[in-house]
Amino acid sequence: MKRFFTIFALILTVSFMATPHAEAKKFGGGKSFGKSFKTAPVKQQKPQQTDTLKQQNPTANQAGKSSKKGLMGGLLGGLLAGGLLAAFFGGAFEGIQFMDILIFGLIAFVIFKLFKTMRGAKTTPMGHREAYAGNSQHKQSHQQFRQAAAPEMNTASASEDFASTDSDVPFNLTPGFNMNAFLNGAREHYRILQGAWNHNELETIREYVSPALLEDLMAERAKLEGEQHTEVMYVDAELVRADYDANIAQLSVQFTGRYKDRHEGVEEEITDIWHLERDLRSSNAPWLIVGIQA
Secondary structure, eight states: OHHHHHHHHHHHHHHHHHSOOOOOOOGGGGOOEEOOOOOOOEEESSOOOHHHHHHHOTHHHHHHHHHHHHHHHHHHHHHHHHHHHHHHTTTTTTTOOHHHHHHHHHHHHHHHHHHHHHHHHTTOTTOTTOOOOOGGGHHHHHHHHHHHHSOOTTSOOGGGTEEESSTTSOBOOOTTOOHHHHHHHHHHHHHHHHHHHHTTOHHHHHTTBOHHHHHHHHHHHTTSOSOOOEEEEEEEEEEEEEEEOSSEEEEEEEEEEEEEETTTTEEEEEEEEEEEEEETTSTTOOOEEEEEEO
16 A cells, blocks of 8 residues: 555656646736736726616516516426326326426426527627637727727716725726727727737737837747747626826726637636726827736
8 A cells, every 4th residue: 555655646746747837828928017007896886776767667577577477487388298298198108107297397498498598608799709800800990999998078977887996096087988898899909919919910919009018028929939829718808997187098907717728738817907098189099008917
């Protein structure tokens, strides 16, 4: 027995020594560059008007009840279907009891709901599971991002509804800022920049970052040889800081998700923060990344 444990320990030691630690070559090399700011999650200031809406629209309660009835109706329908089948084919199911019929109906209902849920998951509106679309679309995406993030004077600022959880972290959005459109664009840009990093397409990266940050990224990318194969599996984005004055608007976006590198067989968590700035003195100025916090 002692000899067995000795051999087992030796095998484990050799395995760890023979397997080098590999890392996915993500955008920026997993390091921090450029400007950095203190950030914090945001919270909703105003409680949702759920109870008020229900009082104003009593049919909402009936709809909730109807959905419950629909669920029970589907369940009972499956059970009744099982009972009818047993009645029609009673000879073939002679040994089956009533509880067996109930179980069969319940199983059929669960399988139906499971397939329905799986089909719905394939067409997520946010498109988190879509792969990198390719470099031919980055210019169109960048233009859409500029338009989506530009102030819309007829829309109320989201700052009225949200505030930072840390009193030292500002959350002041420019009037008319479209938060949802901005975050949708940010997720797409994350994929685009990872693809550009993989293929060493510095001209693409130049469109999204400040000149000072580009120099740091170029120096870091020069340490990697050839194309990289880091793929964004899924990514989400959240604003964790916002501020502006007469000249500059600032935003900090926290990304969470997961990478993978098929060649190295590595998966890693995404925990990056991008700090962006926009020149408010120019009507068509884009948001540029001025800092990466890994």
